Amino acid sequence: MTNQQSLSALIEALKAVADVVPPKGIEPLSNAVFVGSGDSLSSAMLANRFGHRSMSSGDITWMDELPARCETLVGISHSGTSGATVRALRLANAAGIRTIAITSNPDSPLAEAADFVQQVPSLHVSETVPCSGHLMLGLGVATLTGATTAGAGRTLAQLLEANREIIEDAIEALPVEAPSGISVLTLPDVRSGGDFWMLKLIEACGLPVRSVALEESGHVDYFIGPQPYLALSLVGAAGAGRHTRLAEALASTGQQVQTVSVAGFAQTDNGTPDMIMDLGAAVVGTFLAAGAAKRWGRPPFRGGAVNMDARHIKLDEQPAI
Template identity: 55%
Template sequence: MSVEQDFAGLRAALASTPSVTPAELGDLGRAVFVGSGDSLASALHASPHGHRAMSSGDIAWMDQAPAGCDTVVGISHSGTSGGTVKALRIARRAGLKTVAITSWAESPLAQAADVVQPVASLRYPEVVPVAGHLMLAQGVAAVCGVDTTAVNRQLLDNLDVIEALVEASAGELPTTLPQGISILSLPDLRSAADFATLKFIEATGLTVRNVPLEESGHVDYFIGPQSHLTLLLQADAAAFRFERLAQALEATGQTVHTVIWPGAANTPEDFLVRDLAMAVHNTWLAYRASKLWARPWFRGGQVNMDASHIKLPEHVLQA
């Protein structure tokens, strides 16, 4: 399957799928948004609005509601992710308000919530998945008060730009397999960076890390002498810092590629669309890297993708 075929499928799906319509949720107070994997990357969209994002397992397997919050928001496309379901049940027992962001209104997650923010399913043939994140992140933003009703149309309008950026980035990939990958960002693209980490792991099977920009500046020049790929995800802020850091890392022998999203973001809606556009870019770049380096995605099917290891047993889900 080629990247062009995938973009055609995404184009059709965005054109036919409604964006998220914000639900009536009332006051969240201080909220903690929880999820696992892709859903946790979606949860990071709550951070610019003054809320926190946590792994649902931090609540579920410690059996403690998060301190200093009024609301726990659980994020799961299927609504059956075990840690997230359990986290909402713990929050409810602690007397906190609970909200579910899910595509399945009758799911165990929805049943554990006081209020549900529904999201549609963006359906098209995928190799390395991004569709669920595009909708769940909209759900997070909608819960935080962002107008999400035109996001799919705005992403559709940007697909030509995204595709061109993928082609440019793919041309900068090293032709030989690196031994590791670092994804660097500032908070304006932190969710996209977190999501990129997951997608490169899924697509290539390499060790990949997500690093705040300045922390990389403190330690990453020690990486080596093995080959290492560093991707810098850059938007409007601190272009000079990205440039200086890229020079320093290149001087140590790393392959460095800076991905710059063209155009400014001025509203919460703009920031959301830009981050999701970069998430699409990163997903397709990971796919292209897997093809270039002859790395079979999901370890060539060796990995069990039914996600049973992160779901609670049926008798527990129905409890």
């Protein structure tokens, strides 16, 4: 299946997906911390734009330390079986802190450990480099924060259809040969999406990739070289001028800088952060990563050389405390 065929399948699934609705009887969040691992941590980062915090669930579980002033711990896992996230909720339960699970599996260990379950649908699409789970979890995060997500799947589908050329243009602009490493530069409006780009580029291409705040790239990436290195400047609705000036500075030291704008996904300001643009950015990055893997001859997941049973991150049913 080609990139465009896979994108079409995702668009059709988004058009038909059910809306995410909040759990009955749940009170508004206060001092909430959203936790997850891998793709789910990228989903958790959306909460930062709504005034909450996000962190790796392993930071809680393996430090045996709950975040200061946390009144609600929200654990995120599509399967509901990510070990560190389940354990983090169990630690919160033991401390008397309210817990919420965001998952597609209401019968999972994560759901069992939570006071409330924010269920999200699954998109039944075939994916080489996955992103559908992140999209649904992201809508679950936004719904819990009180954002309006009714019709969000259809809106995202329409915007992906209208912005298809962004993906193909970005793939075409990639260097012919794989770089030694990649930085993904973002401002907060697409920070979650940039973090997701990092994960997908690593999975698809097996290269070292970092997600970095735009200004910090100017303080660090400026010195990278002389080996070939790629800076992907992911531009949302803000800061385009700063992205341009920094790209010029990085290019002056021999860097290859490629700008990808997802401003076309921006929604009319309704007083809430624009999670649709961030989720759209995540889709663009996923398909860009798949295209990069093909262009550079680097099969996703190292061509099957990586053991994908994921036992090292699943719940092993050892006591959490």
